[in-house]
Amino acid sequence: MMKIRQPEEPPQDDSETDLLNRDQYIPWFLVKLANGMTRGASKTYLKLFGVGIMEWRILSMLAIEGGILAAYICESLDLDKASASRSIKTLQALNLIDVDEKASQRARKLYLTQEGKALHDQILKIAVERARLLTRNVSPDEKAFLLALLRRMVSNLAAVDAYDSTLIAEKTK
Template identity: 30%
Template structure:
């Protein structure tokens, strides 16, 4: 049941919960993978070598959540770490062969879920939604940067 009078923030939270619940039920339990671990894996699959700080910026997750996700992936041999040649204090992260194999197994399911989610939106409405979300992310990222916090 949809509540048209609900505050926009409540709608965003509800939308997020409705979209991630199937991940946990269909994928997370089966592969002992948290949603945050999957978010990290999805980024590292297309951008290997990211740092933990950059993962935090790209996902919007706080550093502790990223740290826990990295620890979980490391414990299951799904992540490799190497020193950053430009900054020895930082680590470059990439998926291990096991992590890559798991990503290749799960990504088609994620693609199917995304197609299912947006099936009811015609291309023009989907583009407007994407643009609105991009605009909101940009505004919030700028606010975080002004406050001196990573975005």
């Protein structure tokens, strides 16, 4: 005879019921969105143009403000220096960017080449359409509100980093 399993009794200890509710956890949604958009963009750009999302981010920065340092790109895009360095070398090898070789290593400015500008313009059309599709059911007022919230959350990252540093400092005492 088959035994029917009874539902488990809810735990009595409150510590066992403290679970992350991802339907209410904003970082889960942010990560899901960022990972999904990044993964899709990187796959598409690699297949169509031979560059990934890291290279695209650098190209887009250089299109906005050319003649900038790699360190500034890393800071602006929150990239680690090793990844940015590899992507810059890839872009150089593909003749998509120029690096001011006359300057010292730390002062070398980066510029888009004509090929880099043309590629930027092609990818930009795709990036804009992907963003449009992501927000297709969102009103202009909702977009403005969302952007205001996201800007505020980005400005709160310093407080999150300070909290993390405090926890680490306490742990290492």
